[in-house]
Amino acid sequence: MSLLWEVTRSTAMVGTLALSAMVTLGVLAASPASRIPRFLSQALHRNVAALAVALVTAHVVTVLADPYVPLTWTDGLVPFAASYKSVGTAIGTLGVDVLVVVAATSLLRGRMTHRAWRTVHLTGYALWPLAIAHGLLVGTDNQAVRWICLGGTAPVLAAALWRAGSAPSPGAVR
């Protein structure tokens, strides 16, 4: 096993936490009930998202460059192209594809309509469960991965429940 393989695993662990923080902050930033000024919560969400993208990029680049796992660049972008733990790797590949699309549309937000950007951005919600499923299916050689996935799940679920509970009902009279 090479150093690249260990970097792959460590970037996956820290990246999972960063993705969880990114989604949690995204949920909180979009909530009308949040007491934090929106410009602050959105800036924090963007910064953490940049960190998560950097860690995921490092994870993908190192796993593809490492000869320990026989993966090609095609395997890293096309789901089910890899033979190594095909289902778990495909879920991770799908997550990377979603992340690329969401990040690209966020960078091009000024050139898109708000409706189009929001529609694409909401698919980012799928990114987080994909990342957790990928970690649980592929990261089977280390117990810490399960704890990290569990630790990342708690704030996301708490934020989602809080937002669902604080959102006004459709029929509410204001």
Add this chain to the structure above:
Amino acid sequence: MSSTESRAAARDRALRTLHLTTGIVTVAAMGATGAITGALVPPQPAAAPTSQQSQPTPMPLPHRTIHVPSTSSATAVVVRARRNASTQAPVATTGSS
């Protein structure tokens, strides 16, 4: 300073603090990644030669075997003696008088 200007200044300060904080978090995340990598890397075998250590380290033997010549017959009697000093090299003597 008008209220609009003061609000803009407060917003800039808040954003600067936010970026500084996230910068620190980013450095911490990179440090955590490095620390986890270091913890995951398995220790190298002790006998592996390094650049400074060109000569291989001889493995110590727990016992030495001495073949003592027999005076009554040609058959050698093998005596296993405990190694009594670290300076003593393993000795293996065979033969008959």
